[in-house]
Amino acid sequence: MPGFELFGDLERKEVNDVLDNGVLMRYGFDGMRNGHWKSKELETALQDTFQANHVQLVSSGTAAVSVALASAGVGAGDEVIMPCFTFVASFEAIMMLGAIPVLVDIDDTLGLDPEAVKAAITPKTKAIMVVQMCGGMANMSALLAISKTNNLLLVEDACQAIGGTYNGKPLGSIGDLGCFSFDFVKTITCGEGGAVVTNNESYYTNADHYSDHGHDHVGNDRGAETHPFLGYNFRISELHAAVGLAQVKRLPEFIAVQKKNFNIIKEALSEIPEVTFRTVPEGGDESCAFLSFFLPDLEIANKVSSAFKENGVDACFHYFNNNWHYIRKWDHLKDMKSLFPISAEVKNGLKYLETKTFEKSDHYIARNISCLIKLSWTEEEVKARASKMVEVIKSCLS
Numbered sequence: 001m002p003g004f005e006l007f008g009d010l011e012r013k014e015v016n017d018v019l020d021n022g023v024l025m026r027y028g029f030d031g032m033r034n035g036h037w038k039s040k041e042l043e044t045a046l047q048d049t050f051q052a053n054h055v056q057l058v059s060s061g062t063a064a065v066s067v068a069l070a071s072a073g074v075g076a077g078d079e080v081i082m083p084c085f086t087f088v089a090s091f092e093a094i095m096m097l098g099a100i101p102v103l104v105d106i107d108d109t110l111g112l113d114p115e116a117v118k119a120a121i122t123p124k125t126k127a128i129m130v131v132q133m134c135g136g137m138a139n140m141s142a143l144l145a146i147s148k149t150n151n152l153l154l155v156e157d158a159c160q161a162i163g164g165t166y167n168g169k170p171l172g173s174i175g176d177l178g179c180f181s182f183d184f185v186k187t188i189t190c191g192e193g194g195a196v197v198t199n200n201e202s203y204y205t206n207a208d209h210y211s212d213h214g215h216d217h218v219g220n221d222r223g224a225e226t227h228p229f230l231g232y233n234f235r236i237s238e239l240h241a242a243v244g245l246a247q248v249k250r251l252p253e254f255i256a257v258q259k260k261n262f263n264i265i266k267e268a269l270s271e272i273p274e275v276t277f278r279t280v281p282e283g284g285d286e287s288c289a290f291l292s293f294f295l296p297d298l299e300i301a302n303k304v305s306s307a308f309k310e311n312g313v314d315a316c317f318h319y320f321n322n323n324w325h326y327i328r329k330w331d332h333l334k335d336m337k338s339l340f341p342i343s344a345e346v347k348n349g350l351k352y353l354e355t356k357t358f359e360k361s362d363h364y365i366a367r368n369i370s371c372l373i374k375l376s377w378t379e380e381e382v383k384a385r386a387s388k389m390v391e392v393i394k395s396c397l398s
């Protein structure tokens with residue numbers, strides 16, 4: 001996810017605008033800022049990009065998930081159903097609110113398995129949080145139907161899927177609330193940053209206030225503003241937003257290059273009958289941030305993963321053995337290792353992790369390799385990489 005790869009004068013110009021007037025904060029200081037409101041400008045640009053009525057910028061993708069859930073009233077003791085394949089941020093953001101992450105299986109989309117979601121619903125369930133992993137998407141029509149039938153919120157963590165679509169709609173704009181990350185390794189970057197997107201005006205107003213200590217943002221005197229409810233500080237700075245503003249203008253160019261490179265490698269790998277690709281639900285169009293494929297079994301996947309490294313095929317992830325993205329290595333969560341006391345309700349709510357197994361997810365993640373698609377490769381480099389990947393996989397299969 002390569003925003004950081006193509007980085008230069010445009011970003012510098014936007015950042016210099018901010019440095020020139022010295023207002024690094026997104027709110028207030030109207031007289032000093034010489035008309036520069038980078039965060040507001042970026043929010044407007046993102047409304048267009050994500051086809052959503054409202055966008056609230058925040059300090060990170062993790063903050064975006066927490067703010068999104070809080071804005072819709074998710075909190076202490078509520079259960080949020082989420083996949084066991086994601087980044088740790090997903091459960092962190094839920095636990096930050098005193099809510100309980102209920103981890104369930106994924107399917108061959110690498111996203112939430114709708115049947116596992118149905119089986120996990122209890123009277124305490126408040127939300128389903130789908131994570132659009134590696135530029136792809138889960139079976140969104142099934143998940144939308146489940147959330148509707150059961151009157152549950154559908155929150156989309158689209159941090160890894162900027163630029164992907166489903167039935168023509170940007171990923172992140174399909175559920176009640178969508179969350180994005182603009183950290184350093186995402187498709188567009190602010191350095192650090194995130195966004196909550198929604199068409200629901202009251203969720204948006206809540207997100208706007210909650211992410212800035214509860215400030216109601218009425219008038220132009222911060223000290224005189226009221227605080228309708230408690231909030232925290234999840235603000236983005238103008239410097240970060242300035243970088244994002246330059247990046248978002250280049251998103252169509254980034255996605256086009258990403259898709260071109262992805263297709264060259266996918267086509268090459270398609271000639272190996274033992275390689276299959278992650279399922280993309282009908283109507284879906286991946287962002288192509290990663291090429292995700294399956295090998296016949298764990299042993300071969302282990303071999304290919306090592307051989308890729310030995311042969312200089314970098315940035316290919318075998319998540320089965322990864323500490324950050326799959327339940328298998330999340331002992332700190334299973335053992336509830338927290339710096340501060342966790343509530344009895346959450347402790348109790350997480351007990352299921354002592355015994356729950358994830359065979360269906362193991363079946364997919366053990367055999368999956370996801371390769372990052374970079375933008376800075378020349379066409380020759382992509383082709384050479386594709387040939388090398390084919391050669392390595394074939395030798396591991398023989």
Ligand SMILES: Cc1ncc(COP(=O)(O)O)c(C=O)c1O
Pocket residue numbers: 060061062063086087089090131157159160181182183193194
């Ligand atoms: C799926 C997913 N959700 C949330 C996050 C958190 O984003 P951030 O690093 O901006 O907090 C990430 C970051 O990698 C992610 O991959």
